[in-house]
Amino acid sequence: MTQAEVAALPAVVDLGVANRAFGLGRSTGYRRVKAGTYPCPVIHLPGGGYRVASAEI
Template sequence: MPAAVDLDTANKALTIGRSTGYALAKRDEYPVTVLKLGNAYRVVTAELHRLLGVQPEEAVGCSAPST
């Protein structure tokens, strides 16, 4: 997963409507950190995971050690 995702993706994960999500981001009231990069909003993935209580894979693409 990338370090940041677009606001639409974060809105879907948080079940926030598109208009509401953009309004919250514009007012600096979004529930996690939003980065404004030019005309685009990006949400920090680690904070999104933390808010959702999701544990990202620690080693993506690595298999568990065999016993």
């Protein structure tokens, strides 16, 4: 993603969008979340989803 695309993101995005912004593939992103090595804090939702604050990207 370009800086302009990242700047235009909503306040909170799903993990797929964050992965794209960091240049991570889907499997690598989820693996890094579970290992605690994702490049920024990740919010784990009760239903099993993940969200990332765009300010952290």
